[in-house]
Amino acid sequence: MSENTDVWEVFIQSKNGLPHKHAGNVHATDKEMALQNARDLYTRRKEGSSIWVVKATDIIASQSEESEEFFDPSDDKMYRHPTFYTMPEGSKNI
Amino acid sequence: MTEEKFQKRIDAEQKIEPKDWMPDAYRKHLIRQISQHAHSEVIGMQPEGNWVTRAPSLRAKMILLAKIQDEAGHGLYLYSACETLGISRDELVQQLHDGKAKYSSIFNYPTLNWADMGAVGWLVDGAAIVNQVSLQRTSYGPYSRGMVRICKEESFHQRQGYEIMATMAAGTPEQKQMAQDALNRIWWPSIMMFGPHDADSPRSGNALKWKIKRQTNDELRQSFIDKTVAQAELIGLTIPDPDLKWNEETGHYDFGAMDWDEFWRVVKGDGPCNKQRLDHHKKAHKEGEWVRNAAKAYAKKQELLTV
Numbered sequence: 001m002s003e004n005t006d007v008w009e010v011f012i013q014s015k016n017g018l019p020h021k022h023a024g025n026v027h028a029t030d031k032e033m034a035l036q037n038a039r040d041l042y043t044r045r046k047e048g049s050s051i052w053v054v055k056a057t058d059i060i061a062s063q064s065e066e067s068e069e070f071f072d073p074s075d076d077k078m079y080r081h082p083t084f085y086t087m088p089e090g091s092k093n094i
Numbered sequence: 095m096t097e098e099k100f101q102k103r104i105d106a107e108q109k110i111e112p113k114d115w116m117p118d119a120y121r122k123h124l125i126r127q128i129s130q131h132a133h134s135e136v137i138g139m140q141p142e143g144n145w146v147t148r149a150p151s152l153r154a155k156m157i158l159l160a161k162i163q164d165e166a167g168h169g170l171y172l173y174s175a176c177e178t179l180g181i182s183r184d185e186l187v188q189q190l191h192d193g194k195a196k197y198s199s200i201f202n203y204p205t206l207n208w209a210d211m212g213a214v215g216w217l218v219d220g221a222a223i224v225n226q227v228s229l230q231r232t233s234y235g236p237y238s239r240g241m242v243r244i245c246k247e248e249s250f251h252q253r254q255g256y257e258i259m260a261t262m263a264a265g266t267p268e269q270k271q272m273a274q275d276a277l278n279r280i281w282w283p284s285i286m287m288f289g290p291h292d293a294d295s296p297r298s299g300n301a302l303k304w305k306i307k308r309q310t311n312d313e314l315r316q317s318f319i320d321k322t323v324a325q326a327e328l329i330g331l332t333i334p335d336p337d338l339k340w341n342e343e344t345g346h347y348d349f350g351a352m353d354w355d356e357f358w359r360v361v362k363g364d365g366p367c368n369k370q371r372l373d374h375h376k377k378a379h380k381e382g383e384w385v386r387n388a389a390k391a392y393a394k395k396q397e398l399l400t401v
Contacts, residue, residue: 004182004183005183005386005389005390007177024243026170026174027183029389029390029393030392030393030396041167041170044163044167061113064111064113064114065115
């Protein structure tokens with residue numbers, strides 16, 4: 001049995017209230033092992049308060065070669081940003 | 095995408111990510127460099143492991159264990175980065191066992207006594223940090239992120255080494271002599287860790303053009319020597335190089351000639367510990383096989399139960 005073990009991507013929440021952030025990945029044969037390996041590898045210095053592990057093969061990623069076409073629908077919608085709007089001179093708290 | 099477009103991205107300081115187009119030679123260079131780096135972290139646990147049971151205090155022992163765990167972690171960050179280039183963990187380990195992939199020559203030297211733990215931490219980890227700090231800016235995204243993580247953790251390694259050296263240098267004359275002896279033996283191999291002179295380093299050209307490496311071997315070596323000399327002086331130890339002297343004009347230390355014959359002898363397998371290091375890795379890998387198989391069998395069984 002020399003086939004490779006599954007790769008799991010690791011996401012860590014550094015502090016309660018903050019979002020989980022991608023930290024890296026681990027090899028593991030099952031989910032408990034993935035979680036324990038992630039703890040041992042990525043939180044040796046109290047870097048985490050919560051960990052998510054996801055099988056790498058279950059992640060769907062956008063293709064970076066197509067990123068221009070993929071994201072360009074938002075290019076011409078400057079009106080989604082607050083700076084697009086002209087506020088009357090002297091307006092406050094807005 | 096063409097090579098020209100790729101180079102434009104590199105020149106614009108964009109990071110290259112796993113799914114991006116890259117020249118085959120760029121991919122190959124990265125696999126060779128990152129795997130060598132990963133293997134070095136893993137093999138580097140052995141000379142330190144040699145002293146775990148004989149650490150002089152409980153404090154020293156706990157620190158050494160934590161440091162060795164870090165080395166394992168650093169190896170894993172790097173294997174992960176390397177795998178994103180399309181090579182498997184198994185293949186990487188096989189290349190190490192077959193002698194096709196190298197690791198840093200420095201780990202083919204023995205650690206004879208406790209002072210060597212100090213000298214290795216101070217000099218070997220110190221040299222590694224200079225290299226790794228520079229590699230944080232490497233053009234390949236996963237490698238760069240691994241380096242950032244490693245650099246955050248590595249400076250404790252160098253400081254614990256320097257603390258050991260400082261303590262011994264301030265001890266009895268015998269202890270100070272031990273520290274000096276360790277420095278004498280480990281100094282030259284540690285400054286040769288940066289690799290051959292730029293003029294004799296044929297692969298550097300592309301690595302710099304592609305920003306895999308950000309500084310040349312000689313630049314990195316000079317920077318390490320410049321910061322280490324004062325640290326030695328402060329604790330009353332002498333760097334074993336009669337030609338070492340401050341050059342007012344260049345603003346750097348001049349230093350003596352390195353013994354490249356010895357360097358290549360050790361790289362090619364004739365160092366004091368080459369065989370021992372590789373044999374030990376093979377043995378540990380083989381003895382762990384039943385654990386890997388058991389884990390896979392367990393996972394398969396769980397799958398069947400949940401279907």
